[in-house]
Amino acid sequence: MKKGSKKIVLLVGLLAVAIASNAQDRLFTYTYQSGVLNKGQREIEVWNTFRTGKADYFSALDNRTEFEIGLGKNLQTAFYLNLSSATNTVSLLGIKSLETQNEISFSNEWKYKLLDPVANPIGLALYGEYGISGKEYELEGKVIVDKKMGAVTLAANAIYEMELEPGYKGNEFELEAEEHKADLNISAAYALNPRFNLTVESAFRNVIVEGQLEHSALYAGLGVSYSKDKFLLNFTVMPQLTSFKGATNSTLNLNEFEKTQCRLLFSYAL
Numbered sequence: 001m002k003k004g005s006k007k008i009v010l011l012v013g014l015l016a017v018a019i020a021s022n023a024q025d026r027l028f029t030y031t032y033q034s035g036v037l038n039k040g041q042r043e044i045e046v047w048n049t050f051r052t053g054k055a056d057y058f059s060a061l062d063n064r065t066e067f068e069i070g071l072g073k074n075l076q077t078a079f080y081l082n083l084s085s086a087t088n089t090v091s092l093l094g095i096k097s098l099e100t101q102n103e104i105s106f107s108n109e110w111k112y113k114l115l116d117p118v119a120n121p122i123g124l125a126l127y128g129e130y131g132i133s134g135k136e137y138e139l140e141g142k143v144i145v146d147k148k149m150g151a152v153t154l155a156a157n158a159i160y161e162m163e164l165e166p167g168y169k170g171n172e173f174e175l176e177a178e179e180h181k182a183d184l185n186i187s188a189a190y191a192l193n194p195r196f197n198l199t200v201e202s203a204f205r206n207v208i209v210e211g212q213l214e215h216s217a218l219y220a221g222l223g224v225s226y227s228k229d230k231f232l233l234n235f236t237v238m239p240q241l242t243s244f245k246g247a248t249n250s251t252l253n254l255n256e257f258e259k260t261q262c263r264l265l266f267s268y269a270l
Contacts, residue, residue: 011063027225027235029263030201031187033056033146034123036113037070045069045078045267053240053259055248057098060258064107075115082131105133117146117153137164137175151191159183165206180208189225197225201236206245207256215256217244230269237262 011107026033029047037043047064068078080107090099091145109129113134117123125141139162146155163180187201200222207215222234238261243253 009142025227026232026234026267027153027189027197028155028187028201029197029223029234030203030238030266031157031185032111032142033153033155034113034115034117034143034144036069036074036076036111037126039070039072041070042068042270043198043267044270045265047263047265050250051086051258054254057097058064058086058088058258060084060086074112076111077256078109078111080109080131081147082107082133096144103133103135105131107131107138107175111144117148128198128231135165136178138162139164149220153189153197155185155187155189157183157185159185178209182206182208182220195227199223199234199236200226201238203238205257213245215253217241217243217253218259219257219261232267232268233264233266235262235264 010164025035043066045064045066045068047066048060050116051062052058052261060178063083065081068076070076071171082103084103084105085100087098087100089096089118091097093255107129109127111125113123114123115122115124123144123146125144127140129138130141131138131140137201140158143158144155146153161183162177163179163181164175167176167177183206184204185202187199189197189199191197200220203216204218205216206213218241219238220241221236221238223234225234226232240252240254240257240259242251243257246253246256248254
């Protein structure tokens with residue numbers, strides 16, 4: 001083989017390794033991308049979401065600790081330990097006080113990449129997750145679409161979630177689907193350099209109860225993404241911009257949704 005040909009093969013190989021090693025690099029905190037880990041690759045991700053601002057006092061901190069592993073053939077799975085603590089206002093006989101509730105749950109996700117955002121016109125992946133806690137069960141599905149165009153990365157998720165609550169009707173036990181959620185996330189990132197990205201994320205959130213749309217609101221905000229070697233850090237602030245259903249005042253829904261969310265996500269490749 002000629003020297004020129006060897007150089008081309010070497011460059012192509014290095015490029016392929018670079019793409020593969022960065023396939024799971026995550027730019028957004030709320031919006032998923034289509035990349036999956038290669039077979040045997042593992043990552044630890046820690047999510048911290050602070051939610052605040054309702055009609056009365058409300059403050060919550062949600063933590064998700066995630067272990068991801070690549071299974072090969074464009075498939076990965078992940079296991080989550082979820083912890084949540086929320087303090088809100090309660091009223092008894094006209095007297096207000098604060099009440100704190102803590103919750104722990106387990107989740108398992110599966111993600112399958114159908115198309116690659118670099119090799120194909122768009123990236124496409126399917127995502128499924130189930131969650132188990134002491135008071136409810138959750139099922140969630142996502143269709144993930146993304147595209148990389150030079151320094152710009154675009155991503156969108158169509159999300160459906162169903163919550164099942166155990167209970168009794170008379171003496172008969174049943175699982176009842178109390179709420180259904182249908183969300184749409186759209187996000188964009190601009191790379192200032194190979195390590196640092198500026199991001200904008202939006203989330204259109206909807207809650208359906210007994211077949212009727214009860215709550216609907218739009219969130220949008222700015223964030224940053226930083227990566228170095230095996231370490232990745234993302235941060236986003238997402239205020240509620242407007243409500244389309246269930247508003248507590250002229251513009252916002254502060255019964256079902258919070259006024260502001262902030263999320264810090266960091267991960268380390270093992």
